Amino acid sequence: MADKPVYGEASIDGQPSKLASIPASDTTVWADASPLLQTACAGLRDGELIHGDNFNLFAAMSALEIMDPKMDSGIVCTYYSIDEAIENGAAPVPISLDSTIDVCRTIDIMDHLLACEAAWHKGHSLAQTVFSCIYLLRLDRTAPHALLHSYCRIIRATCKAVVSVVSDARTHEEEDLFTMTYGLPLNGDGDDKCLSILNAVEETISRQLRACKATSSKRRLPEDLEPLQSNPNLEEGFCKALLCRLRFRKHFFHVLSCMKRPQGRGLESARKHIASCLTELESILKSADFLRSCFDESCEGDIDDKTTASGFEPIGFDAMLNSRLSAPTPPRAIKILSWKKAVEYFVKLLNDLDVICSYSLDPQLESLLRFVVLFQKSQPDLVARSHLQILNHVNIVEQLLLVQDGKLYGRDPFFAVINKAAALPEATKNHDIQKNESFLQLGMVIANFLNSNGVGNSSLPNKLVMNLLKILCTNSAWQRRKLGKFLQDWRVIYVQLELAFRNEYGEVSSSSNDENTCMKIFQHILLWVEEQTYWIAFRFLILGFELELYSTGEYCMVYWYLYAVLIKLAEKTHLMMAVSHDTAKRKGKKKKDSPKDLARESRIPPAVLFLQCYICLAEGLTMMLAALRNEIPVFHSPSPFNTEHEKFVQHFELLQRACIPDYVSYSSYKESTTHARFSTLAMYNYFKDAQRIAKEVKSSFSNDPERLAELRKLEQVAEHNSVAQNVICRLGALDPSLKVLFEFSHHPFFATVVVKRS
Amino acid sequence: MEQEVGESLIQLGNSDGSNSSSSDPVTRVRKLLFRRMLVGIKDGRFFLGTFHCLDKQGNIILQDTIEYRSTRRSSPSPMEQRCLGLVLIPSSCQNSCHVDCSVEEQLSLLKV
Numbered sequence: 001m002a003d004k005p006v007y008g009e010a011s012i013d014g015q016p017s018k019l020a021s022i023p024a025s026d027t028t029v030w031a032d033a034s035p036l037l038q039t040a041c042a043g044l045r046d047g048e049l050i051h052g053d054n055f056n057l058f059a060a061m062s063a064l065e066i067m068d069p070k071m072d073s074g075i076v077c078t079y080y081s082i083d084e085a086i087e088n089g090a091a092p093v094p095i096s097l098d099s100t101i102d103v104c105r106t107i108d109i110m111d112h113l114l115a116c117e118a119a120w121h122k123g124h125s126l127a128q129t130v131f132s133c134i135y136l137l138r139l140d141r142t143a144p145h146a147l148l149h150s151y152c153r154i155i156r157a158t159c160k161a162v163v164s165v166v167s168d169a170r171t172h173e174e175e176d177l178f179t180m181t182y183g184l185p186l187n188g189d190g191d192d193k194c195l196s197i198l199n200a201v202e203e204t205i206s207r208q209l210r211a212c213k214a215t216s217s218k219r220r221l222p223e224d225l226e227p228l229q230s231n232p233n234l235e236e237g238f239c240k241a242l243l244c245r246l247r248f249r250k251h252f253f254h255v256l257s258c259m260k261r262p263q264g265r266g267l268e269s270a271r272k273h274i275a276s277c278l279t280e281l282e283s284i285l286k287s288a289d290f291l292r293s294c295f296d297e298s299c300e301g302d303i304d305d306k307t308t309a310s311g312f313e314p315i316g317f318d319a320m321l322n323s324r325l326s327a328p329t330p331p332r333a334i335k336i337l338s339w340k341k342a343v344e345y346f347v348k349l350l351n352d353l354d355v356i357c358s359y360s361l362d363p364q365l366e367s368l369l370r371f372v373v374l375f376q377k378s379q380p381d382l383v384a385r386s387h388l389q390i391l392n393h394v395n396i397v398e399q400l401l402l403v404q405d406g407k408l409y410g411r412d413p414f415f416a417v418i419n420k421a422a423a424l425p426e427a428t429k430n431h432d433i434q435k436n437e438s439f440l441q442l443g444m445v446i447a448n449f450l451n452s453n454g455v456g457n458s459s460l461p462n463k464l465v466m467n468l469l470k471i472l473c474t475n476s477a478w479q480r481r482k483l484g485k486f487l488q489d490w491r492v493i494y495v496q497l498e499l500a501f502r503n504e505y506g507e508v509s510s511s512s513n514d515e516n517t518c519m520k521i522f523q524h525i526l527l528w529v530e531e532q533t534y535w536i537a538f539r540f541l542i543l544g545f546e547l548e549l550y551s552t553g554e555y556c557m558v559y560w561y562l563y564a565v566l567i568k569l570a571e572k573t574h575l576m577m578a579v580s581h582d583t584a585k586r587k588g589k590k591k592k593d594s595p596k597d598l599a600r601e602s603r604i605p606p607a608v609l610f611l612q613c614y615i616c617l618a619e620g621l622t623m624m625l626a627a628l629r630n631e632i633p634v635f636h637s638p639s640p641f642n643t644e645h646e647k648f649v650q651h652f653e654l655l656q657r658a659c660i661p662d663y664v665s666y667s668s669y670k671e672s673t674t675h676a677r678f679s680t681l682a683m684y685n686y687f688k689d690a691q692r693i694a695k696e697v698k699s700s701f702s703n704d705p706e707r708l709a710e711l712r713k714l715e716q717v718a719e720h721n722s723v724a725q726n727v728i729c730r731l732g733a734l735d736p737s738l739k740v741l742f743e744f745s746h747h748p749f750f751a752t753v754v755v756k757r758s
Numbered sequence: 759m760e761q762e763v764g765e766s767l768i769q770l771g772n773s774d775g776s777n778s779s780s781s782d783p784v785t786r787v788r789k790l791l792f793r794r795m796l797v798g799i800k801d802g803r804f805f806l807g808t809f810h811c812l813d814k815q816g817n818i819i820l821q822d823t824i825e826y827r828s829t830r831r832s833s834p835s836p837m838e839q840r841c842l843g844l845v846l847i848p849s850s851c852q853n854s855c856h857v858d859c860s861v862e863e864q865l866s867l868l869k870v
Binding site for chain 2 (some may be wrong): 046
């Protein structure tokens with residue numbers, strides 16, 4: 001950049017030559033000020049500063065402190081640059097002239113790269129993990145070393161594929177360090193050929209393995225082949241250790257590319273590659289014993305902390321070379337996972353991916369939502385969650401939103417959502433109504449409504465569903481916050497749809513059959529939106545238990561609110577089911593109403609009974625907690641910081657703002673809980689109801705193992721709590737030493753009540 | 759090394775006898791505020807920024823700072839640079855400190 005050297009005197013004064021490349025302005029020079037500053041410092045009083053008018057101590061606090069390892073990412077450690085490191089032999093190619101040592105060190109590099117990759121997936125920057133590898137930073141240099149070259153190439157291609165999945169999925173909001181790749185040589189030419197290069201190397205090594213096995217069994221060599229390295233005793237072990245590492249990379253890369261294929265066409269083959277990956281990981285773990293035994297010298301320290309299977313420090317890594325690339329953030333302390341932990345991480349990741357691949361791509365929104373929630377229970381990491389999101393996005397949602405045969409609405413996803421999710425499909429699709437004028441009018445109403453809301457196209461409800469899925473794929477803490485805010489969007493849609501429809505059709509009670517059908521469709525849409533809203537509210541509340549946001553003193557109000565939301569959810573679900581049952585029946589060309597049919601209709605559907613079981617438990621816990629608070633002074637201990645009302649607002653503000661459910665407030669909470677007494681509890685046991693319903697409804701879910709397991713848990717909680725309630729009712733008021741504890745031993749969000757005498 | 763340079767510069771000024779500015783050093787440093795200052799530190803980097811603040815311990819705060827570093831220990835160039843903004847350079851790691859001034863100013867301003 002130097003347009004002119006600093007100044008002529010530089011050499012005369014013997015200025016350090018480095019200054020020559022940093023120019024002063026045209027007419028000025030660099031004059032040494034250090035002696036003057038020194039004397040000035042001596043003249044200052046303690047705490048006195050020399051500063052200008054614009055100085056602000058508070059702002060000065062934010063200055064980056066140079067040479068502070070926590071703030072200064074530019075500290076020069078060993079090397080000034082990658083090139084200098086290479087010139088100093090930090091990353092030699094070949095690694096050693098002794099072929100045995102060379103192979104050994106290559107395996108170390110592979111292992112350390114695996115550990116780096118896991119650390120990256122776990123949230124550190126790419127620059128300071130995988131790309132701390134000098135070989136990767138200058139990949140072309142490794143070309144003569146086929147083994148190292150092929151491995152580094154596939155690592156780079158894999159990183160690129162993972163970055164693209166995560167950034168496409170955009171589930172990483174709080175983990176956005178993940179996709180930062182500035183300045184890293186992630187895009188290399190010819191990485192599309194990485195698999196063929198890897199295959200060639202793998203082929204060579206497996207021939208070498210065959211050859212060495214043949215020699216040991218005294219057979220003639222079928223092919224004239226150089227051995228992998230010079231020590232024949234170790235040949236087999238090394239070949240095997242390398243093969244499983246190479247094959248793992250190959251299959252992992254295949255997994256990633258299969259999962260990307262549209263419409264879930266690659267999922268089946270992805271599962272096969274996942275199984276192969278897991279097998280190779282097992283072999284990799286097994287190879288550790290051999291690698292540790294092949295040299296006499298053993299390394300110091302605990303082997304479980306090492307980042308390589310052999311326990312040796314890997315050659316060719318320097319995390320500091322790159323740390324400036326992670327600017328402007330201050331450098332973070334990086335702890336690369338141990339090799340063992342890294343292998344464990346990949347096992348978990350692959351198992352999570354397998355769960356995703358096993359999903360049947362059911363185009364039913366409800367089952368999709370349930371699947372996503374279930375998947376989140378195993379707390380998958382970012383990479384797995386991103387894959388789920390991509391799969392949702394590319395396959396399921398498109399399928400869900402675009403499954404349409406009518407030409408007019410085929411490109412209009414909104415109707416597809418309603419058709420599929422609001423249980424209208426058969427009736428509307430086959431009905432003449434699609435060609436009907438009133439139906440066209442309905443389309444206009446919705447289009448107008450959407451236009452008037454500034455959406456411009458009919459993608460708003462579409463967006464709501466997509467956003468819901470997106471939110472459900474994020475980590476729990478983020479998810480809860482987002483869901484809470486998201487509730488308002490659903491509420492607004494509901495209110496505006498309702499308004500739009502009412503304006504269009506008024507209070508028509510026209511006898512026209514078409515108009516009636518249109519009205520029905522409105523009702524379905526509104527009902528569906530409401531059901532989704534309460535489902536989101538329910539999820540929002542129970543995520544609070546998972547994140548441990550509620551304290552024991554607040555359980556009463558939380559269960560009370562949960563109860564209120566569940567009642568609404570059950571009501572809407574029931575209505576939805578009745579409506580869809582109705583639709584289905586009409587499709588069936590109206591058989592004669594047999595008494596059997598009538599009996600079936602009057603029964604409550606199992607899905608609603610399932611919710612009923614939740615309701616009983618929530619109500620039971622609310623009442624028990626309220627009674628304890630009202631009758632035993634120990635339980636009524638107001639916090640010195642927040643009043644109960646304030647806590648109520650803190651927890652449910654987002655729900656209250658969206659009016660979910662309507663007419664629910666702190667005062668209605670107080671009203672329904674102030675009169676709870678042990679005497680009333682003794683008369684009515686909600687837990688018994690819950691237990692009974694759970695028992696009854698189990699048979700309806702015999703082919704749904706997940707809900708069956710849930711019901712079993714509910715039954716256990718209900719049984720325990722029922723007994724505990726009896727004990728409390730009999731002794732509570734009399735025995736002041738009675739201790740009541742709440743544990744989540746049987747169910748993640750319904751507490752088991754434990755009574756103890758202290 | 760830079761220290762020697764500074765001393766030689768001062769001696770030059772003294773022998774010159776042109777003792778034009780006799781005010782105390784604190785006042786003279788105050789006059790350097792808002793000037794471009796180049797601070798070298800022990801690991802070989804240089805920081806070029808606007809002189810913002812100095813405390814009794816000799817810690818310097820620069821504004822709008824650019825970091826310069828060479829890509830090799832042995833040779834001075836080529837230089838790599840990046841912007842850092844507001845930085846605090848503790849006196850313990852300072853190696854050299856230069857200010858940008860005209861040749862005429864140079865002698866009078868920096869005399870001790």
